[in-house]
Amino acid sequence: MTAPLLLAWITAALLLQLALGIGFAVWRHSRKPATTSQGAGDATVPEAQLAAARWREFRVTRREFEDRAHSQCSFYLAPVDGGPLAPFKPGQFLTFSLQVPDNGADARAITRCYSLSDAPDPAHHRITIKRVAAPPDHPEWAPGLSSNHFHERVQVGDVLKVKAPSGHFFIDADASVPAVLIGGGIGITPMMSMLRWCVTEQPQRDVHLFYGLRNSDEHAFKAVLEQLAQDHARLHLHVVYSRPGPNDVAGRDYQHRGHVDVELLRRTLPHGRHGFYVCGPPALMESLVPALVTWGVPRQDIHFEAFGPASVRLGDAQTREAEAEFAEPVEVAFQRSGRTLVWNGADASLLDFAERHGLAVEAGCRSGGCGSCETKLLSGSVRYARQPDHDVKPGHCLLCVGTPGSALVLEA
Numbered sequence: 491m492t493a494p495l496l497l498a499w500i501t502a503a504l505l506l507q508l509a510l511g512i513g514f515a516v517w518r519h520s521r522k523p524a525t526t527s528q529g530a531g532d533a534t535v536p537e538a539q540l541a542a543a544r545w546r547e548f549r550v551t552r553r554e555f556e557d558r559a560h561s562q563c564s565f566y567l568a569p570v571d572g573g574p575l576a577p578f579k580p581g582q583f584l585t586f587s588l589q590v591p592d593n594g595a596d597a598r599a600i601t602r603c604y605s606l607s608d609a610p611d612p613a614h615h616r617i618t619i620k621r622v623a624a625p626p627d628h629p630e631w632a633p634g635l636s637s638n639h640f641h642e643r644v645q646v647g648d649v650l651k652v653k654a655p656s657g658h659f660f661i662d663a664d665a666s667v668p669a670v671l672i673g674g675g676i677g678i679t680p681m682m683s684m685l686r687w688c689v690t691e692q693p694q695r696d697v698h699l700f701y702g703l704r705n706s707d708e709h710a711f712k713a714v715l716e717q718l719a720q721d722h723a724r725l726h727l728h729v730v731y732s733r734p735g736p737n738d739v740a741g742r743d744y745q746h747r748g749h750v751d752v753e754l755l756r757r758t759l760p761h762g763r764h765g766f767y768v769c770g771p772p773a774l775m776e777s778l779v780p781a782l783v784t785w786g787v788p789r790q791d792i793h794f795e796a797f798g799p800a801s802v803r804l805g806d807a808q809t810r811e812a813e814a815e816f817a818e819p820v821e822v823a824f825q826r827s828g829r830t831l832v833w834n835g836a837d838a839s840l841l842d843f844a845e846r847h848g849l850a851v852e853a854g855c856r857s858g859g860c861g862s863c864e865t866k867l868l869s870g871s872v873r874y875a876r877q878p879d880h881d882v883k884p885g886h887c888l889l890c891v892g893t894p895g896s897a898l899v900l901e902a
């Protein structure tokens with residue numbers, strides 16, 4: 491081959507490669523279609539997703555307890571660089587990287603996610619954290635690492651590493667559909683964000699807030715909620731105490747006694763279509779969310795965010811069908827842990843599966859947003875019921891929202 495011909499050939503080859511590369515990047519950005527992770531993949535990441543994935547420093551500008559028991563504390567955060575805050579949709583969360591002292595020894599980095607607890611405000615973000623004690627039936631278990639770190643050590647002036655807001659649990663902007671916000675315990679936090687946004691941006695929208703908690707000691711945002719209900723005729727406040735204290739007065743401190751359940755919703759909500767938003771402790775999620783399906787609420791009108799280890803299983807026909815399709819037993823090997831286990835479709839995600847078998851796996855948001863459980867996928871394919879918010883690195887997968895699409899070898 492002559493030198494000019496060789497040069498022309500190389501140039502043509504380079505141009506072709508460039509054209510294909512750009513074409514692929516545009517296709518991926520506009521359609522974002524992937525619902526599986528494979529052992530290898532595309533390395534191009536859209537700029538907006540890169541920005542969301544970056545850590546940014548925030549200073550704590552204020553802290554404030556929200557309940558009489560001082561078990562729930564709000565932290566106000568402003569960016570150290572003085573730039574504008576990233577926008578968010580009410581219901582979304584922030585991801586934190588925290589250096590937490592490990593049993594009094596060296597600090598170790600952990601990742602945790604906390605819902606934003608106020609409507610978007612150009613001056614700051616706000617989160618509200620409940621101190622998680624050891625369970626009463628297991629006082630020997632460790633209390634919540636991150637929540638106790640925040641309560642005991644994080645003070646005004648401290649700087650924290652935070653990722654931009656994310657998550658697919660947020661209020662639908664369609665004001666014609668009344669919103670039913672159901673917050674159990676600290677699950678009130680995303681509801682506060684949605685509620686404050688609604689009363690400001692959509693004052694004509696009917697909003698029914700069901701707040702389930704034990705009693706007035708733990709009643710967060712009590713004065714704020716009562717004031718909002720007084721000022722906004724379309725806000726219908728239902729506070730539900732499960733264990734009222736001796737001085738708690740029905741009709742003044744709370745409207746209902748017991749748990750938030752479908753029976754209560756049936757009795758109190760007017761007829762017609764509603765959008766349901768649910769966030770609370772595992773027991774509430776596991777009973778209430780499937781009960782809404784059984785009651786006949788269409789799947790697209792049920793939105794939920796689960797706290798804690800168990801993912802919510804809807805039990806509706808569509809979910810059962812999808813689960814049955816992939817219920818064939820397959821082997822899942824966890825290389826670092828040295829365990830090979832059989833997946834039989836009993837778990838909602840690979841994370842639940844790993845935890846049920848006692849494997850220690852890092853996890854943050856548990857909803858595909860923060861990337862804490864991202865693991866190298868050495869072979870096989872992982873399925874996602876919907877595209878995760880976190881941009882999964884090529885050759886990796888997310889355990890918290892993934893299920894096996896075939897036999898797997900994972901690095902974890």
Ligand SMILES: NC(=O)C1=CN([C@@H]2O[C@H](COP(=O)(O)OP(=O)(O)OC[C@H]3O[C@@H](n4cnc5c(N)ncnc54)[C@H](OP(=O)(O)O)[C@@H]3O)[C@@H](O)[C@H]2O)C=CC1
Nearest residue numbers: 619620674675676702703704732749771773774777797798
């Ligand atoms: N610190 C934080 O900010 C974070 C906390 N979490 C998690 O949140 C969870 C606990 O939330 P917490 O605020 O302590 O909740 P609580 O345990 O205080 O429960 C809140 C209310 O829900 C009621 N409840 C219990 N079971 C049901 C049910 N089946 N249906 C309806 N209502 C029910 C409780 O009643 P009863 O009196 O019967 O118990 C109580 O009134 C923990 O799993 C924690 O790890 C997760 C992330 C962040």
